[in-house]
Amino acid sequence: MTIQLQGAGSTTLLNELIKSNIVIHNVQIISPKCIQFEINISMYQNLLLLSKEKCYNIIVLKDNIFVRLKNLVLKRAGVCIGLVLVVVFNIIFSRFTFSYQILGLETISTQSVEDALSKYGIKKGKINNFDNNDLEIYLRKAIPEISLVSVMKKGNVLVVNIKEKLPEIDTTHYALTAPHTMLITKIDVVNGTALKKVGDIATKGEELVAPYTYDQEGTKVDCEPIAVVSGKVWFVGSVQFEEDKIEYRRTGKKIKNVRYYLGNKNIYSSVKNVSYEYFDKETKHVKAFNNLFVPLNITYDYYFETKAVNVHTDYASVEQSLIDESKSKAYSSIPNGYVVNNEKVVVSNSNGKYVITTYLESDIEVK
């Protein structure tokens, strides 16, 4: 240590050091009342006592840390030995693995990671010597769902930080299509390529905006179509009516044929020839017994004779009900959320055959 000592004449200072048996080296007279010298750490303690007694001022210019450390070790041997023991114990203790901390799992189970660690040779409560990089490579191979993994020993805890692979994302883009047959009134395309223009009619399912665009170099680039297509759609309900029509009415005569089946096998039939020109047929299936032991089934076929009759109905008498029916059909075809802006009923007549059609107009916005 290099010391400057002040507080008395230089000669007095030196003589006081001599009296106190303090050994010093490389003495320099800095000023009439200041000397500078080097001193061992052991002598420094005596110097401190002297300076305290004589009220001298000590300035430490250069401290030798190794000397001080050595002095400390010698003075506090017990503490130092304890410290060394703690460090050694800590080093040995920290090599144990008592638990795992597995982070970043979403689809991979904790158990599968622990199994992989166990197969690698890492056991809880034991000293495990392993190379972090090697273990990381092993885990990536053992669990294919792992994208990135980092292994770190934090005290007695093995921290395994896992980044799972992302699920495959469907990058296919689909065109914007017309949900109904529509007349396009407005088309705003943000992304994609418009395949229709204002005034065009798009049929149901037809593509309105394609899922691609062109970059500055003219290369076709796939993209998610983003557009707003406005238009008008019509919902239609139609009813047909004939003033004169032929109806077949039963005359009251009938023929009955009977067939008996055991299971699916026909065991007996009583069948007569049907000689009617026009007839209605009705069939009836009956079980002979209401139990499962005898599966006897009987089929009745009834043939009713009919005769053609010409029936006349005035259109005027049924017009309103026909219009109501066509409207009802049209309204029932409108999906939820549509507002009818306009309603129109058209009646066409061709040789006594009437077609009553109701048109409902609505606005649509396709996004």
Next chain:
Amino acid sequence: MFQFLDELYDVSQSNKNEFNDDFKLTMLGSQILYVSNYIKILSYNSEILILKVKDNELNIAGVGLAIKQLSGKEVIIKGRINRIHLTKEYVVEK
């Protein structure tokens, strides 16, 4: 050193105890001077160092004198030493 001193006492036919408290000088060339059994420093700078010794004062003159080591019993001086003499000189009694 002690053997040398013993021989010195023998050769000079001196009593060893008589010199126990007396100072001793050892000089290595003209650059290093070892003084033991001095009492205290009377004066010190780079050109002169005066030490109080038993019954006398040791006057060391030179250039660039520096105390390399100082303890209660001994001092080692390094520098170009020109002259060493005792202040109290003996004279022939008439």
